[in-house]
Amino acid sequence: MTKRIQTLKQEDGFTFVETLLVLTIVMVIITFPIVQTKGVQEDMETALFFESFRSSITLMHNHAILNNQWTVIETKPDNREVHFRVLGVRNHPLEHRLRLPDSVSFRGSTMRFEFHPGSGTQAQLSPCRIQTKDGMVTLSFKMGSGRFAFE
Secondary structure (H helix, E strand, O other): OOHHHHHHHHHOOOOOHHHHHHHHHHHHHHHHHHHHHHHHHHHHHHHHHHHHHHHHHHHHHHHHHOOOOEEEEEEEEEOOOOEEOOOOOOOOOOEEEEOOOOOEEOOOOOEEEOOOOOOOOOOOOEEEEEEEEEEEEEEEEEOOOOEEEEE
């Protein structure tokens, strides 16, 4: 029994200073990724915006061809959004708005792109300029085809 009591007394455990040191190191390791996520979050929001924008343009283009209806895309710099709709149809299921993230803004005034029914051609060839934190991105449509590119 005395041997067992002596063994317990020899195991002291951690001191208060050692515990504080370990907790400080753990806190630094845990908070380091939080500091880095602000830039990553902006990059992800920007990438998601452009992917949603691409998908919505393709959707409107395909709808004009397949359903023989005019479709319209309007950029609204003042409202920080893009509006997608089918002309002449109120509350169409494809009608939606895409909000710009804080790290993205349109340059210039409101622009309107219309896809012709049946063919999907697009007559507005003026480029749409979009400012991101990494630089300027230009949305341009190819003449007559309705095809587009972000450059």
